[in-house]
Amino acid sequence: MQMIADRVIKLIDDLEPEGDLSTKVERLVESELTRRLIRYQLVDRQLSRKYGMSFHEFEENRIVEKEGYSFEVESDFWDWEMAWDGMETVQNMIETLKEAAHDR
Numbered sequence: 001m002q003m004i005a006d007r008v009i010k011l012i013d014d015l016e017p018e019g020d021l022s023t024k025v026e027r028l029v030e031s032e033l034t035r036r037l038i039r040y041q042l043v044d045r046q047l048s049r050k051y052g053m054s055f056h057e058f059e060e061n062r063i064v065e066k067e068g069y070s071f072e073v074e075s076d077f078w079d080w081e082m083a084w085d086g087m088e089t090v091q092n093m094i095e096t097l098k099e100a101a102h103d104r
Contacts, residue, residue, distance in 0.1 A: 037090045043083035
């Protein structure tokens with residue numbers, strides 16, 4: 001029983017022509033994780049610029065409360081928190097991937 005469909009293997013080969021299937025998939029996963037990390041970092045930079053402070057300062061200064069729990073500020077808070085959580089999660093995943101590659 002084949003785990004990956006032939007059409008998917010063909011696409012993987014087109015995207016990553018060098019190496020065995022495992023190495024190709026690893027590189028694709030690392031690329032996707034890097035793309036996600038960059039997206040989260042972009043959200044962090046945009047909101048840092050918008051509010052003139054870091055996420056931690058935003059929380060410590062209770063900006064959501066000071067702005068009267070406006071929809072925009074609360075929405076920004078949740079987006080920012082998700083970006084920070086995402087950055088941490090993805091960085092851990094990238095580190096795990098790199099450790100596994102190093103151990104081989």
